[in-house]
Amino acid sequence: MADERPEGRDILVKVDNVSMHFGANPVLREVSLEIPVGQTLVLLGESGCGKTVLMKCIIGLIRPTRGQVYFNGADLAKLSEKGISQLRLRFGFVFQNAALFDSLTVGQNVAFPLRQHRNMSPDEIRELVMENLASVGLPDDVVNKKPAELSGGMRKRVGLARALILNPELVLYDEPTTGLDPIMTDVINELILRTRRRGMVTSIVVTHDMATARKVGDRIVMMYPLSRLEPNEPQIIFDGPPDQLDTVRDRRVRQFVKGEAGQRLMEMRTAAGQ
């Protein structure tokens, strides 16, 4: 279980009434969140409910159709392209499939942010890369390998080492344990916890895995797909500490937590017109 965190901290990320449409397809509707410094927030929800889109809005990779996102009080929409690029040095993003650059070696991938933004000698860069790879439990000999030569778990850990190399204030994890075996899943969970302990790091973790959510999160937010919500229903159907998940009355939350299909198969068949 995650450490208890003191209340009344500064707000690092504020999502204010954010809505997002892709063409005629709405994905987010008036979502609001405030994330204090040092909190680990776990975003739960069915596939397609807009968790990843919300995360990409938070780091300015996607500009919301309506609403504002603030980082440390700065409105992302009012920043220039260069301003957002500078701000992103304070973020670390661990992508679902690691998103390592195929054409670069593991070492070059991890060194990429340093080469872009730090004026360091090749020896200093190499030393820091090796240190970061070792901290995620990867041996020295992976440094010259291409991402395609690594297993899924190793790729995720390289992605984590790359995301952390600039010591970010906010780390975003997009389904960090999807597709991994139970042991590797726990290794990634431990790495997330260790990253948080390293400093006052704020984390947002998107996951479907309840074990991960309970282990790393000190706040759980559950979203629901807009296609199955009434026009005036809020998209966030749960927001609270992990231990409240077991006592919540909302059928949709209970169903997700317990991993039960319930009426979903029937609903899907009805929607498909069978």
Place this chain on the structure above:
Amino acid sequence: MASAAELGRPPSHSFVDRITNWIADWGQVFIEGITALGKFGLFVWRTLGWTMQLPKRETIFPNFYSVGVSSLPVVALTGTFIGMVLAVQSYAQFAQMGLETRLGAVINMTLVRELGPVLAATMLAGRVGSAMAAELGTMRVTEQIDALASMGANPIRYLVVPRFLACLFMIPALTAMADFMGVAGGHFYSVWVLGIDIHHYWSNSADFVSTFDLFSGIIKSVFFGSAISLVACYQGFNCDAGAEGVGRAATASFVYSFVVILILDLFLGILLESINQSIETAGSGLM
């Protein structure tokens, strides 16, 4: 075009409704076309803006190598065969009129002004442009472009500008190579195979083909190179998800590049011809 059901309208059979739906559908197509054109314009503007700050050396050289050096054999081969085919096709007609020694002028003029630049650009739109669209498309669908942006590196500066510069400089160089090989191919077939007198072949060429003709082809290729890289990178950046999306981006990159090359060829041809006429008029006025 999206159907009424896809656009969320109830199907209707009345004449007025059908006309209304038809107008709405075409309106939708028009709006989508204008939006895509606007997005492309913005993409070009941002690329030109980032070109002012030169990218890092490690991103430039691999692109110059892959566009320039790797394309050299195929462009040289294309040029050689165009020159020889022109000789084959023109010889019969010119020989009937006893003008076979004029073949040099026709082959070389056609090559340096039109066929060299256009066919080299077409070949490169297929070889280089499609590869760029597929590579960037794959990077888009595997979130590598998002990863770049998330690390504070501007994807346009890091990925598009080096490719744009590589095409801007290397495609004219490759066109010059295609012209040279085409001239050599035309010479080989005309002089060695058809037995045309070498002196008359080249003196006629020198009389008809001016330096301006050579440069007009190279100037065109600068625009073709820019268009190929911008269209390919735009298609890659806006690739749909999955293998199908990447395939579509590569195909669209070639098709749109080819169309743009033909349109540019027409308008640049008109513009360069009028410049040529002005230069000649000014030159004769001075004499």
